[in-house]
Amino acid sequence: MPEPLPAGAVGAPGPLPADVTALPPPGASDRPALLRAVATAPAGALLVVELHVPGAEAVPPALRDDLLAEAVHRARAVVGRSDLLAATGAAGFAVLTPTGPVLAYALGERLLAALTQPYRTGGTVLRVQASVGLAEITGAGPEDVLRQADLARRRAVQLGRDRVEWYDAFLEEQLVRRLDLERELPGAVARGELDLVYQPVLGLVDRLPVGTEALLRWRSPVLGTVLPAELLPVAEDLDVVGELEWWALDRACRQLAEWSAHGRQLWMAVNVTTGELTIPDFVQRTGAILAAYGVPPDRLVVEVAEPRIGADLSTVVARLAGLRSLGVRTALDDFRAEHASLAHLRRLPIDLLKVNGRLVDSATETQDALIDVVVSVGDRLGVEVVAEDLESPAQVEGARRAGCRYGQGFALARPATAERVEAYFEEFPSTPR
Known part of the structure; x- marks a missing residue:
């Protein structure tokens, strides 16, 4: 089964649009800054992106870092100037956008299209899958918004990856049910x-x-x-x-x-x-x-x-x-x-x-x-x-x-x-x- 890539990314070449943060080095996280940004955002949506590569455990760390740096470079080319790109400390990154949910969903689809193209690095061609979870900013606390987007991401993973899933209350019920099944079934x-x-x-x-x-x-x-x-x-x-x-x-x-x-x-x-x-x-x-x-x-x-x-x-x-x-x-x-x-x-x-x-x-x-x-x-x-x-x-x-x-x-x-x-x-x- 494809394994998620490690967290974070190295700096990618090219100018960084205004108001878009750079990801910190591998293993680091922008979570505190991301939560502050969500808390002050009057509206918009949060997208959480997870990347997966087949046989990730067999890929050398340096090659994985290069691959994730290229993924970040591609994401920067897709997001808008008023979007915030941040590491999550998980297996990818997050994007905070002030646009409404329909445009945010379209942004998620564009990210998928860019991130799942073949990666040529270190003389090797790798194919990466991506899962995107989306949650609206509707007055809920920043921790809740991040949790909702992450639940939607998990649903995208469960449904086969390479897709964008939109959080709603029914989705959360399904995910909680799924977690209960996973906990109780062994034995x-x-x-x-x-x-x-x-x-x-x-x-x-x-x-x-x-x-x-x-x-x-x-x-x-x-x-x-x-x-x-x-x-x-x-x-x-x-x-x-x-x-x-x-x-x-x-x-x-x-x-x-x-x-x-x-x-x-x-x-x-x-x-x-x-x-x-x-x-x-x-x-x-x-x-x-x-x-x-x-x-x-x-x-x-x-x-x-x-x-x-x-x-x-x-x-x-x-x-x-x-x-x-x-x-x-x-x-x-x-x-x-x-x-x-x-x-x-x-x-x-x-x-x-x-x-x-x-x-x-x-x-x-x-x-x-x-x-x-x-x-x-x-x-x-x-x-x-x-x-x-x-x-x-x-x-x-x-x-x-x-x-x-x-x-x-x-x-x-x-x-x-x-x-x-x-x-x-x-x-x-x-x-x-």
């Missing part, structure tokens, strides 16, 4: 706070259950129930996503073994990120879990989200092929049905293709044509289509009419605990056993 597995719920998958013709999808939940005693959409990005940043996913795979296979012991021939789908799927021993570890619980491999379905495949396509193809060689079935989740996505289908060794219920809404002729194309391609490749996120009877009927064999969603069955899903199965005595 959640050891503390027994993880849980799985299961959502049945039904045949759309006979409406009989054919399988379930295991869905991860974090039952935090401090934060309440946390869903995967919020949980997984934090887990990835903390590098604990593997621990969570292997726990989920083990627990899902154990539950599948219990249901199989009762004679039910259902599949169990488990979601896996591409990061875990592409580790070298993923297939062997999966096989070991199946063997430990005596689960027939064809009862397990490993799902990977299509938008996450990206540059790992060749490795994902190899891992999915390895799983199929074990007898495990594979699924492509969150299929976008774009031209490139359809092209991927010819390479991916999958058994199930999951499409969103919005494609079968029958709201437009374009959607109708698109789902027809997806089902047709699936038929040619021997891939079964599952319509997921079905939230209304109309979507269920649209999926059936379009030729989707299976369906999943609130309109058919809601996610529930293993005990409740077991009771749900008992309502279908004709389900394959």
